[in-house]
Amino acid sequence: MRAAVIVLVIFGIAIAVAGFMLGIQVPTEEQRVDPGTIANEPEWAAPAAGEPDLRVQELAPGSKYVVHIVAQMWLFSPNQIPIPDSGIEIPVGSEVTFYVTSRDVQHGFKLQNTNINFMAIPGEVSTLTTTFKEPGKYDFICTEYCGTGHAAMYGSITITE
Amino acid sequence: MVTQTTRTPVYEISKADKKFIGWHIFFAVTALTIGSLFGPLQALQQAGIDLYPKLDFLFIHMNDGVAAYYQGLTLHGVLNALIWTTFFITGFTTLAVIRGLKRDLAVPILNRIGFWTMVVGLVVAAIPLLGDKASVLFTFYPPLRADSLFYLGLVLVVVGSWIEGYGFFITLYRWRKENAGERTPLIVMAVVLNMVMWQIATVGIATEILGLILPWAFSITSGIDPQLSRTFFWFTGHPLVYFWLLPAYASWYTMLPRQAGGKLFSDALGRLAFWLFLLLSVPLGFHHQFVDPGVPSGWKFVHSILTLGVFFPSLLTFFTVIASLEYAARQRGGKGLLAWVRALPWSNPSVTAQLLAGILFMFGGISGLANASYSVNLVLHNTTWVPGHFHLTVASAVTLSFFGISYWMVPHLTGKPLWRPKLALASSWIYFSGMLIFSNAMHTLGLLGAPRRTPLGLAPYVPDAWNGHLIRVAIGGSIMWIGLMLYVVVVAVTAWQRKRLPEGEVVDVPLAESLDDPNNEPWWLDRWKPWLIAVAVLIIIAYGPQLLDQIFGIQLTSPGYVPTSPIPVG
Numbered sequence: 168m169r170a171a172v173i174v175l176v177i178f179g180i181a182i183a184v185a186g187f188m189l190g191i192q193v194p195t196e197e198q199r200v201d202p203g204t205i206a207n208e209p210e211w212a213a214p215a216a217g218e219p220d221l222r223v224q225e226l227a228p229g230s231k232y233v234v235h236i237v238a239q240m241w242l243f244s245p246n247q248i249p250i251p252d253s254g255i256e257i258p259v260g261s262e263v264t265f266y267v268t269s270r271d272v273q274h275g276f277k278l279q280n281t282n283i284n285f286m287a288i289p290g291e292v293s294t295l296t297t298t299f300k301e302p303g304k305y306d307f308i309c310t311e312y313c314g315t316g317h318a319a320m321y322g323s324i325t326i327t328e
Numbered sequence: 329m330v331t332q333t334t335r336t337p338v339y340e341i342s343k344a345d346k347k348f349i350g351w352h353i354f355f356a357v358t359a360l361t362i363g364s365l366f367g368p369l370q371a372l373q374q375a376g377i378d379l380y381p382k383l384d385f386l387f388i389h390m391n392d393g394v395a396a397y398y399q400g401l402t403l404h405g406v407l408n409a410l411i412w413t414t415f416f417i418t419g420f421t422t423l424a425v426i427r428g429l430k431r432d433l434a435v436p437i438l439n440r441i442g443f444w445t446m447v448v449g450l451v452v453a454a455i456p457l458l459g460d461k462a463s464v465l466f467t468f469y470p471p472l473r474a475d476s477l478f479y480l481g482l483v484l485v486v487v488g489s490w491i492e493g494y495g496f497f498i499t500l501y502r503w504r505k506e507n508a509g510e511r512t513p514l515i516v517m518a519v520v521l522n523m524v525m526w527q528i529a530t531v532g533i534a535t536e537i538l539g540l541i542l543p544w545a546f547s548i549t550s551g552i553d554p555q556l557s558r559t560f561f562w563f564t565g566h567p568l569v570y571f572w573l574l575p576a577y578a579s580w581y582t583m584l585p586r587q588a589g590g591k592l593f594s595d596a597l598g599r600l601a602f603w604l605f606l607l608l609s610v611p612l613g614f615h616h617q618f619v620d621p622g623v624p625s626g627w628k629f630v631h632s633i634l635t636l637g638v639f640f641p642s643l644l645t646f647f648t649v650i651a652s653l654e655y656a657a658r659q660r661g662g663k664g665l666l667a668w669v670r671a672l673p674w675s676n677p678s679v680t681a682q683l684l685a686g687i688l689f690m691f692g693g694i695s696g697l698a699n700a701s702y703s704v705n706l707v708l709h710n711t712t713w714v715p716g717h718f719h720l721t722v723a724s725a726v727t728l729s730f731f732g733i734s735y736w737m738v739p740h741l742t743g744k745p746l747w748r749p750k751l752a753l754a755s756s757w758i759y760f761s762g763m764l765i766f767s768n769a770m771h772t773l774g775l776l777g778a779p780r781r782t783p784l785g786l787a788p789y790v791p792d793a794w795n796g797h798l799i800r801v802a803i804g805g806s807i808m809w810i811g812l813m814l815y816v817v818v819v820a821v822t823a824w825q826r827k828r829l830p831e832g833e834v835v836d837v838p839l840a841e842s843l844d845d846p847n848n849e850p851w852w853l854d855r856w857k858p859w860l861i862a863v864a865v866l867i868i869i870a871y872g873p874q875l876l877d878q879i880f881g882i883q884l885t886s887p888g889y890v891p892t893s894p895i896p897v898g
Contacts, residue, residue, distance in 0.1 A: 182633065182702070191703045193618050195625035201885050240894035248788070271896070272889050273469050273554055275619075275710045279777045284706045285619040288554050289471060289886045293621035306789050310710035310779040312465050314472070314891040315394045318787040 194285045194293050197266075202289035206237050206244075206270045213244065220245075223255045232263045234324070238274035238287040238309065241316030246307075248322055257299065259326050264296040274320070275310030286311060299326045338836070339430040341423065346741045348440065350823075352419025353738065355447060356412050360727075361816050363407025364809060366400035371766070371805025373397060374798045376785040397783045398463045398891060405466030406457060409722055411450060413572045414485065416730050418443065418492050420575050421519040423737065425496050427837045428516035431506075434499040442491030445484055453481025463891050465781065467561065468541075470552045473888030473897055476545040479537050486530050493523040511846040511854050514595050515839060518578035518602050524856075525606050526571045528863065532563025532613070544888065551884040555622035559878055562613035563871065570609040570638075572722050574602070576729035580649045580682060586840035587679050587736075588672055590656025595842035597648045599853040604641035607863055608634060611870030618705045627874045628702065634870060635700035642693060649686065655843070677752035681732030684760040685725050688767075692720030695771060712801075713774025715781075716767045724763055731756055731815050738822045739835040745828075747821040751814055759811030766804025769797040 205211055210221045222245055224233045234255065237244045246252040257263060267276045267287045274287040278297070285293040299305070309320035341349075369379055373393075380396035426433060433439055455477055456462035462474035500520050504512065536557050544552040581598045585591055592598065614631035617623050654668055662671025673679050695717040698704050708714065739746050746752060774780075776794055784790055784798060829835070852858060887896035 179633075182636070193625050193628055193702065193706060194621050195628075196623070197621055199622075199881065199883055201883075203885060240889065271894060272472050273558075275779065277710065277777065277779065282706055284709050285621060286710075288558070288621060290553065290883050291555055291621040293619075308777075308779055308787075308789055310782075311469075312398070312472075312781040312891075314889070314894075315392075315398065318394070318782050318784070321787075321789045 192282070192295060194295055197292040197294050199290055200268060200292055202268070202270050205268055206239070210235050210266075211237050211268070223257075229258050230261050232257050232261050233266065234263060235266045236276070236307075236322075238267060238269045238276065238313075238320075240271050240314050241309075241320045243276075243307065243309075243320065243322040246322035246324060247320070252322070255324055256327050257324065259299055259302040259328060261326075262296060262298045264294060266292055266294045268292045272313050273311050274313045276307055277310045278305055278307045278324075280305060283307075284310070302326045302328045339427060340834070341426050342432065345422070345426055345433070345436075348436075348443070349419045349423050349737075350741045352415050352422065352443065353734065353741070353819075355450065356415035356419065356730075357734075357816060357819060359407040359411035359415065359450075360812070363404050363412065364812050366404040367812075368802075368806045368809040369400055370397065370404065370783075371802045373783050373785045375802035376798075377802065378785060394783060394786065395460065395463065395892065398465070399457075399460045401781070402463045402465050403457055406453070409466055409572075409718075410482075410485070412730075413722065413726065414489055415446065417522070417571070417575045418446070418489060420579075420730075420733060420737070421496060421523060422492075423741075423837065424515050424519045424578065425499055427839070428513040428519075429499065429503045431499065431503055433495055434502045435495055438498070439492050439495035442488045442493070442495060445488030445491060447488075449481045449484025449486075449488055451481070452484060453478050455481075467565075469561070470541060470544070470554050470557045471886040471888050471896075473545065473890055476542065479541050479545060483534070483537055486534060489523075490527060490530070493527055496520050496523050511849070513582075513839075514592075514598050514602075514842070514846070515578055515582040517599065517854070518581065519575060521602050521606050522571060522574040522578070524860075525567060525574070525609050528867070529564050529567030529571065529610050532560045532565075536560035536564075544884075549884050551886045552888070553878075553882050553884055554886055555620065556878050556882055558617060558620060559613070559623070559875065562616040563610070564613075565616055566613045566635075567609040569718075569721065570605055572726045574605060576682075576685065576726050577601075577645055579729055579733055580645070580686065581652075582840055583733075583838045584649070584679065584682050584840070585652040585656055586838045587676065587682075588653055588656035589660050590652060590840075592840045592842040593648050593651035593655060595844055595846045596849045596853060597644055599849065601641040601644040601648070603853070603859050604644075605638070606859055607866060608638040608641070610863070611867045612638060613871075614874075615700050615705070618702070619709045622878065623874065630870060632700060632702040636697075639693070639697065639700075646690075646693075652840075653683075675753070677746070677749050677756065678732040678735040680753055681728050681735065681756040684756050685728035685732065688720050688728065688760065688763055689725035691767065692717060692725060695720065708774050710779060711774035712770045712778045712780045716770025716774060719763065719770065720767050724760075724767075728756060728759065731759075734815070734819050736835055736838060738819050739829070740837060742823050743829055743834065744822055744825055745835075747818055747825055752818045755811050755814035755818060757811070758814065759808050762804045762807030762809075762811055764804070765800050766808060769800035769804060773797045773801070 214220045222235045265283055269287040269289045276287050277284045281297045283295050283297050304323050304325050306321055306323045309317055372379055378393050380393045456475035462478035464472045464474045540552055540557050543549045612631045612634040614623055614628050615635045618628050657668035657671040660671045662668030735746055735752050773794055778794055889896055
């Protein structure tokens with residue numbers, strides 16, 4: 168009995184350490200938005216001609232970036248393939264925070280080969296941060312059924328040397 | 329002898345009740361047959377073999393492979409995961425209550441009303457499903473919008489199962505009055521406890537449909553809150569898994585030991601496990617919402633711990649069932665540390681189906697632990713790992729156990745011998761082999777990042793590394809279907825053949841005795857009130873604050889969308 172309790176305590180501590188101290192993050196409450204108008208806000212909308220693209224912001228040159236992506240039936244904006252992308256170029260080693268929301272139904276957002284994986288739910292903003300350690304092309308794909316065009320919904324982001 | 333027959337049954341279930349139970353099994357197997365047709369179609373689609381256009385006579389959307397894929401996927405989920413299970417479980421529960429208590433149902437008309445309400449619900453939901461007006465998958469996440477008949481049908485199925493539940497509750501209550509001082513038989517406690525848990529769990533989905541979806545579908549509210557809908561859905565969604573699983577456990581505890589030639593190792597451990605399932609099945613739904621933006625990470629962590637907690641009664645079950653099987657095998661002359669396994673009656677199709685169910689469930693339990701853990705879930709969430717996991721649980725542990733139960737239950741209900749026992753045996757082995765290939769490929773693909781619910785044969789982003797596994801999905805899925813069809817043929821011919829068991833012989837319900845005496849167990853293993861109070865307290869703690877937070881922050885801003893158009897409806 169005593170051994171059982173000790174084992175339980177050890178496992179409990181192990182889980183708590185894994186959960187809070189090793190930098191493991193799961194999405195948490197960010198903000199609520201109006202799915203009907205969110206895509207028109209400056210940091211979510213495609214810029215008018217000659218205006219800067221606020222969807223990708225450089226917080227610290229070469230090391231810290233913020234990316235906003237809107238999911239909708241059936242494309243991501245920006246950077247849906249094969250639609251010409253926003254020209255996002257992020258150098259390797261950067262810490263990038265992704266903000267994703269949906270303007271219609273529920274979508275998923277999984278950035279392959281990183282720890283970014285969450286729902287895009289209308290009315291909510293999902294966010295997680297990752298550091299890119301390897302250069303290359305990273306696909307992000309829709310992982311929740313969102314209607315008949317679901318299978319083609321994906322984009323990519325290029326991490327440069 | 330393949331199925332145990334006896335000349336002097338301990339208690340004979342009335343003809344009318346046998347027929348009533350038989351109707352449950354009829355609808356269950358019919359749903360499974362139709363729902364499973366789509367399994368190999370989906371699996372082949374993953375490998376790029378699109379058979380939907382060739383089967384366009386089956387579908388409303390001619391030649392539209394994607395629409396047909398999702399219509400089929402919705403039917404596959406609804407018919408297999410919701411209808412096959414619910415109908416089989418309520419039928420099995422009816423049989424277990426009557427036979428376990430050796431008593432008729434207290435208010436038979438209540439059970440009849442409940443059952444036929446479920447049937448009406450099934451028909452009502454089938455209309456939009458077959459008409460491609462409800463291709464929203466079995467989770468029907470708003471703001472995807474199905475025809476309102478779909479939601480009404482689901483409500484009727486759930487309400488019908490509640491009414492059948494009340495029939496069981498009243499019957500057990502009466503029996504306890506009539507038999508004061510006697511311990512409720514474990515089999516009855518297990519199946520009735522399952523219906524009680526279901527009653528509590530379905531409050532979530534009932535609130536979602538009645539409170540949020542129907543007002544929105546009928547345009548009483550202008551929009552819906554998708555995040556709150558998800559929270560209500562998963563309040564029901566995870567205990568739903570235990571609603572499927574506990575009847576299989578009931579069979580493993582209270583029947584399989586006898587079928588294997590032995591006794592239940594410990595009645596008390598069995599009871600404790602079931603009470604813990606009642607306590608822990610509901611307050612852990614947030615582990616399905618690890619990637620939801622609207623749920624704070626702290627609550628996700630709490631539910632993660634509770635989910636690991638519910639693993640404990642599963643491990644108790646693992647221990648007790650294996651101990652019972654070992655006892656049985658040694659009674660049959662089995663020797664050695666592990667070699668006793670060979671002494672189990674592997675020639676009995678009912679036993680073999682359940683043993684194979686148990687083997688697959690070990691893998692399913694392990695992959696489920698990965699799903700539940702706070703730290704690993706993000707790697708797997710929304711990938712094919714998830715359907716890989718639940719095919720090992722609901723489609724293996726539960727479905728294969730129900731195959732095994734059917735192999736004695738259909739002869740018991742009809743008075744006819746099992747048709748072609750060897751074929752019955754083969755069905756389980758074939759299904760098992762297909763499942764090993766299929767589930768391994770699905771789990772591997774999940775680790776590689778392949779999304780679930782996606783016709784990957786059409787997806788533009790599939791890397792070469794996935795292709796070999798996608799082919800294994802197709803092969804495994806097709807083999808499973810062959811095994812499943814053999815099961816359907818065996819039970820259908822058994823029920824409809826002209827041949828009957830020899831005069832005076834019946835296939836009895838294989839109820840196992842226990843090595844320990846239930847009457848010596850502590851009182852709290854046979855009392856409902858303390859456990860029900862504990863359940864209520866734990867649910868209020870685990871769900872109360874966050875649920876209130878979400879309800880007060882409700883935001884009815886999402887109009888509905890049909891799956892074929894980005895333009896909102898209404």
